[in-house]
Amino acid sequence: MIGLFNETVVNLFLGIGGILVLATIVAILLGLRHRGNDSATLKNLNQRIGAWWIMAIGLAVTLLIGETAVIVLFLVLSFLALREFLTIAPTHRSDHKTLVWLVYIIPLINYWFLWEHWYGAFSVLIPVYAFLFLPIRNALVGDTDNFLQRAALIQWALMVCVYAISHVPAIMQLPVMMDVGRQTAEGAPLGSGGAEGALLMLFLVVVVQLSDVFQYIWGKTxxxxxxxxxxxxxxxxxxxxxxxxxxxxxxxxxWWITPFTWWQAALLAFVSCLMGFFGGLVMSSIKRDRGVKDFGATIAGHGGIMDRLDSLSFAAPVFFHLVRFFFTT
Known part of the structure; x- marks a missing residue:
């Protein structure tokens, strides 16, 4: 096994690659058929396919390197998501010292706990300690103008851009928790989730992303x-x-890439896809409130990082805790 790859992971990526190759061929044929016709839908389709290629290759490369690379990838994504969120959010100059903690310190500690497999510390750092610390830090500045709005915005940005998104790589540790006698996986060796953990994470990412794709297709038709x-x-x-x-x-x-039966896999996929939809709806509400179409323009055809991760940010924590509650010993 190289990194988090085994034969099943390889086969899954071959399947994903085959689907993307097919989608690319279809897009090329549609382009030839409508040559000279400046179709916004066709342009958007090509941009989306290109973005899916980048995301699939990026995830495959980090899994090939190992768990550390995956955690670093999502740390970077959380940082970029925070930057996008704060760009459209109304913060004051007096918030800057608090924002240093929000952007540069707390996310690093959060992902470090995840890297160390300190599940207990990871699970409470942001929703308990950061939740209490950040408004204290802001109150010490003495700026009470729109204090509640600013504090709530900072808390929300941290929860959705860091805590929620970090549950995606946390899924790789679930197989360790599911082993007999390893209920919490506290201090488990790095990479101990192995290929099983990678497959569990890929299961969530694939079904939620495909749900977004098919919602787009069914909605258009x-x-x-x-x-x-x-x-x-x-x-x-x-x-x-x-x-x-x-x-x-x-x-x-x-189901065969997971530790679940087919009906358990279906139920978890259903709940995850439903939460993914609501994640997109909530993020659309935020963008509508701020008067913007996208959180950013990092990914051509997809907008910003949060435009791509909005579904996973709601689906990943629910999936993680459902599996941990019902399937760990």
């Missing part, structure tokens, strides 16, 4: 009834039902 028209008119009930059920079926079909 059949969508007529918006779920929340004032928030995101493009998110329809037809897209939601079609996308979630399609991804749930795929999740059931991928």
């Amino acid at each position: 059949l969508g007529k009834h918006p779920v929340a028209p004032k928030v995101s008119p493009n998110k329809t009930w037809e897209g939601l039902v079609g996308g979630v059920l399609t991804a749930t079926a795929i999740g059931a079909g991928l």
Whole structure:
């Protein structure tokens, strides 16, 4: 085994690569068919396929290197997500010292605890200690103008951009917790989740991302009834039902890469995809409130980092704790 790769991980990435190759060929054929026609939909499709290639290759490379590389990858993604979030958020000059803790110190400690497999410390650092410390730090500055709004914004940014997103690599440690006598995996050796942990993480990423893709496809082809028209008119009930059920079926079909039965895999995929949809809806509400289309322009065709991770930020913590609660000994 090299890094977190074994034969099953290789086969899964070959399958993902095959799907992307097929999607690329379809996009090329559509481009030839509509040559000279400046189609916004076709341009967006090509951008999305290109972004999926980058994300798939990036994840494969870090898994090939090992768990440390995956954790560093998500630390960088959390940093970029925080930067995007704070760019559109109304903060004061007096918040700057607090923002140093928010952006540069607390995320490093959070991911260090994750790297050390200190689950207890990882689970309480942000929702308990950082939650209490950050408003104290802001109060010491003495600026009470919109204090509650500013404090809530800082707390929300940390929770969604760091704590929630860091649950994606945390999933790699779940197989250790599922072993008999390793209930908490405190201090377990680095990489002890192995390929099983990588597969569990990939299971979540694949079903949630495919749910987004199929929601887009079903919504474009059949969508007529918006779920929340004032928030995101493009998110329809037809897209939601079609996308979630399609991804749930795929999740059931991928049961063999997980420690679950087919119906358990289907149920976890269903809940994860549903939470992913709500994550996108909440982030759309934030963007609508701030008057922006995307959080950023880091990824062509996808907007910013948070535009790509909005679904996973809601799905990953729920998936992690459902598995930990029901499947660990």
